[in-house]
Amino acid sequence: MKINGMSNSLPDETRLLLSGYVLDDLTSEEMEQVERLVLEDPAALKELQALQASFEVIPQGLTQVTPPARLRERIGSPPGETVVRQRGGMWRVLMGLVAIATLALATDNLRLRNQLAQRIEADRVASILQQPNSRLIALQGNESEAAGTLLFTPGNWKEVIVSLGDLPPLPPEEIYRMWLALDNGTVIYCGEFNTEDNGSVFVRFTPDEAPPKGVKATQLLVTIDGSQTEPDPSRNPVMTGAI
Amino acid sequence: MARFSKDASDIELMGSLRAGNQKALSILYDRYGGLVYTVALRLLKQPTEAEDLTQEIFFNFWKQDKYDPNRAVLSTYLCLVTRSRALDRLAKRATQQRSLQKLQGLPNRSITPLENATLSEQQETVQSALSQLKDQQRQVLEMNFYQGISHADIARQLNMPLGTVKTRARQGLVELRKRLGNTIE
Known part of the structure; x- marks a missing residue:
């Protein structure tokens, strides 16, 4: 204004x-x-x-954080309502188990799995590129030479492919996280990634959440976050891309 | 039962809520839930506690019906109530709480053009204004707002003379007000 x-x-x-x-x-x-x-x-x-x-x-x-979808079900219920919380607790336990399993896999033959992943994702890239309205978004480092692209199909935020290069590799306690900023001021968490030793990354995200109907995405953001902490969208972006 | 659309004004939705239509509360949540949750998370740090507080804020807003639209727009009111309740939870009901009560003895301020703008316009304007403050001023001002602690406590945390903290906080607020210009008058 x-x-x-x-x-x-x-x-x-x-x-x-x-x-x-x-x-x-x-x-x-x-x-x-x-x-x-x-x-x-x-x-x-x-x-x-x-x-x-x-x-x-x-x-x-503050950069707005989108509350978890389950919170909407609790609105209008008296404080202390625990039914949904218990479900959330179970979900967290399951996510924890998945995280442990992922960690176990991560220690096993990383290079071979990366090659396999890249082959799978090459097929997915081809599949998205075949969509007539698919779009490539350029991402640029804010204070580094990092650059890359994100590929997606407008209106379908269930699958996005990201290819980035020249990002500084991070210590184990940190991780890159990607966010989608919307024109209503909120931010959607897309996923997290680490780079190869050479600073490049090629990754496919399947975000849990899509922009609400009628709300447009305006910008992609990449932040550096603690690998063991909750995703925090208030951190300063290290890469951005306008949509 | 009152009828309303998703484009209804906040006042219309509140009227509908008072008439017993609970769906109006869901629409108000869709409008301001992100803001309330964001403020709660910023203060409480824990997502589950922020969820609990967001639930409580909207429940009390509905049941206690204390909001007066002549005193503040709903977004400002919800932010201040969330901050106040979060500080209660943190057991740091400090000087900032009194400052808001103290002003109630003076004439009410009017609702500003900034508060009448859309949420995204408000956010863009305030983010831009805050980004223009000196880092030291912004840090002290945000500690004041989000931790609700006294300047003496901030001075201890930052290992800084109390006078410096006070000066930075006051200058930070004056600068923020200057950057917001006539949008806040």
């Missing part, structure tokens, strides 16, 4: 005092001083309210 300058021209010292009032770090004498000032001077009151409003909109600066 269009931003014009402030219509208020109070001295900086007064402005800082008003700011201290909103942040509640004034002495009781200073607080009384501010309260007298704003009751006598409409410009000071207006500025105090603008500072208060600025403080209150700070959460709008």
Whole structure:
């Protein structure tokens, strides 16, 4: 939205005092001083309210995280409702088992499995490319030479193919994660990956979640996250691509 | 029972909710659930706790009916209630809570043009304004907002003189307000 300058021209010292009032770090004498000032001077009151409003909109600066789909089922139920939670708990146990199995596989003959995966994905690439409306999105490193492409079919976010190069390999405790930003301000988690030793990666994602109907995807983001932590979309992207 | 569409205004949906149509709550959740969950997650850090709090916020919004649309737009109200409840949960009901109550003695501020914009416009504007602050100012201001702790505690955490923390926080808020310009008046 269009931003014009402030219509208020109070001295900086007064402005800082008003700011201290909103942040509640004034002495009781200073607080009384501010309260007298704003009751006598409409410009000071207006500025105090603008500072208060600025403080209150700070959460709008967060990159929105999409809540898990199961949460919607709980809305309207009294707090402490546990039926869905138990289901979620079981799901987490299953995911944990899958993660353990994946970890076990990961230690086994990595190169051979990568070659196999690439062959499978080459078939999937061909299959997506055959779709008449398939699209390639360019991704570019924000502070590195990293570059790559993402292939998908608009309207079908169930399968995307990503090919990237020149990404710095990460230590074991970190991992790359990919996100899809939507025009309603939310972000969808797509999946995670690590690079080969040479910094390249070729991976197929099957995201659990697709953009809601009528909501457009605007940007792809790649972040570096802790490999053992929950995906955190608030991290600064290291690669981006406009859709 | 009141009829409404998904494009209904927040006020219309609240009217419908008060008339007993619980589907209106689902539409309000679709509109603001992400925002509430994001704020809850930022404060509480734990996804399961953020889910619990989001559920509680929407349930109380429905049952307690304390929201006054003349005082704040729904997005701002839900963010502030979420922050307040999250700080309660963190047992850090600190000075920031009092600051919001204290202002209730002064005339209500009006709803700003920024708050009347769409959520995505609000986010774009605030993200851009915050990104223009000096890192040190933004850090202290965000600690103030999301941890609800006193400047003395922030000074201890950052191993910094208290005076420096106070100055950075005040300057950060003044800068944020300047960057938001007339959208926040």
